[in-house]
Amino acid sequence: MRFAEQGYQLEPEALEFICSYPGSKDDLIRSIIGRMDRSVAVIRAFQVSSLLTSTDAPGALLEKSSALPCIPSSQAAAAELKCDITGRSTCVGDYDDFVRYFRDRYTKIREILSRRLNARPIESLGKSTAGREVSLIGMVMDVHTTAKGNRVIELEDPTGLIVAFVQKDAQIYEQSGNILPDEVLGVTGTSDGNGRIFVKSLLWPDIPNQTAPLEVGGGCALLLSDLHVGSKYFMDDAWQRFIQWLNGQVEDPSGLASQVKYVVIAGDLVDGIGVYPGQEGDLAIKDIYAQYEAAAERINAIRSDVSVIISPGNHDIVRQAEPQPALPETVRKYFREGGLFVGNPAWVTLGGVSVLIYHGRSIDDLVLRLPGISYAAPEKAMVEMLKRRHLSPVYGSRVSIAPEHEDHYVISRPPAILHCGHVHTVGITRYKGVAVINSGTWQSQTDFQKKMNIQPQPAVVPIVDLSTMKVRKLIF
Numbered sequence: 001m002r003f004a005e006q007g008y009q010l011e012p013e014a015l016e017f018i019c020s021y022p023g024s025k026d027d028l029i030r031s032i033i034g035r036m037d038r039s040v041a042v043i044r045a046f047q048v049s050s051l052l053t054s055t056d057a058p059g060a061l062l063e064k065s066s067a068l069p070c071i072p073s074s075q076a077a078a079a080e081l082k083c084d085i086t087g088r089s090t091c092v093g094d095y096d097d098f099v100r101y102f103r104d105r106y107t108k109i110r111e112i113l114s115r116r117l118n119a120r121p122i123e124s125l126g127k128s129t130a131g132r133e134v135s136l137i138g139m140v141m142d143v144h145t146t147a148k149g150n151r152v153i154e155l156e157d158p159t160g161l162i163v164a165f166v167q168k169d170a171q172i173y174e175q176s177g178n179i180l181p182d183e184v185l186g187v188t189g190t191s192d193g194n195g196r197i198f199v200k201s202l203l204w205p206d207i208p209n210q211t212a213p214l215e216v217g218g219g220c221a222l223l224l225s226d227l228h229v230g231s232k233y234f235m236d237d238a239w240q241r242f243i244q245w246l247n248g249q250v251e252d253p254s255g256l257a258s259q260v261k262y263v264v265i266a267g268d269l270v271d272g273i274g275v276y277p278g279q280e281g282d283l284a285i286k287d288i289y290a291q292y293e294a295a296a297e298r299i300n301a302i303r304s305d306v307s308v309i310i311s312p313g314n315h316d317i318v319r320q321a322e323p324q325p326a327l328p329e330t331v332r333k334y335f336r337e338g339g340l341f342v343g344n345p346a347w348v349t350l351g352g353v354s355v356l357i358y359h360g361r362s363i364d365d366l367v368l369r370l371p372g373i374s375y376a377a378p379e380k381a382m383v384e385m386l387k388r389r390h391l392s393p394v395y396g397s398r399v400s401i402a403p404e405h406e407d408h409y410v411i412s413r414p415p416a417i418l419h420c421g422h423v424h425t426v427g428i429t430r431y432k433g434v435a436v437i438n439s440g441t442w443q444s445q446t447d448f449q450k451k452m453n454i455q456p457q458p459a460v461v462p463i464v465d466l467s468t469m470k471v472r473k474l475i476f
């Protein structure tokens, strides 16, 4: 009843979950409603359980009064993995895997969109709908511009295919230039009753409007990525300055270093071997295990009370197809006890604050295909991920995504922090309450980057104060 009043439906398994909760059900229900993504129509069991696991005591969530209540800093201070692919890969890459993968992507994003759009199945757009305004939710099979400059979008749902047209002089023409292949979006327009629709408006799933931080915790987190240890361009001197600061070996009038509880590394810990032609000439350490040993030595120098979370990237020693599992034991053994090794992408919580870590390879696709998106401002590409509720909307381009039965790239609920790397530039913004951070690199400009006129921003560390979610840049 309480859920219905708020416009939610409840999956039977979710109801069972709530009924079996040992604490105050009233508090639990209020917590769920307060924290639930407003664009969700049906509350599922896994969403209830993930809310329960993201906080020890749901009642404590109610102490603050924002629409999405905050987690007090007294909550568990540990870094915890909530979800990644490690040990859960199911795909063998056959036809059925692809069908299941795309169906999962469609279903999850349709659920988000259907709360704001009264869409009908494509198969129902027959002759009786000619001349009428209709809405549908489809996956983009193809999008192209005709010789006359009109935009043609082929959309598919599980019931059929339709062709959507945006005329060159239409108001939404510019907006339609942002449509990406393989993404799921809502379309409203006039049906011709014959498999075509003339588009009046487009709707991306996006995240709910929210200005306050989604969650807060305690202490500070340093966000790093792309160390590229083993490369002759790895900036060891800057790294040593960073360690000295973090470990309190240099004067720190702000006292900031002592507040650091977490260091998160979003991939490319080492430079790897054979990642690109001619890489050998760029390597100071040519053996990948020796690269990890050197990386571990540098990570192990971090103050022992700081939790280190390591996620892989495309230079690391895991499968290249994403989602990538956590680093294997063969290299973990070099690292000190207590580190948290997670996959790519991975959902983690830092003392209750949710962080979605993704190395960020899809930024290459977004820069290539979206107007106004560039390597100089990677945070803009990351905002596009949030708008599309997907970390890597374009399938089969720069990112090779294994067709797992579940699409691990759908952003089912907004994280408090979205953390990427990969592009070696620093970008920080806030988008609808989410701290969006790309964490740069520890590798100076390579010859290749010089030729391509790519300006990296090395040895710059974003620091997030988890009690206010304010982000600053530290330069080493």
Ligand SMILES: [Fe+2]
Residues within 6 Å of the ligand: 226, 267, 268, 313, 314, 315, 359, 421, 422, 423
């Ligand atoms: Fe990378």
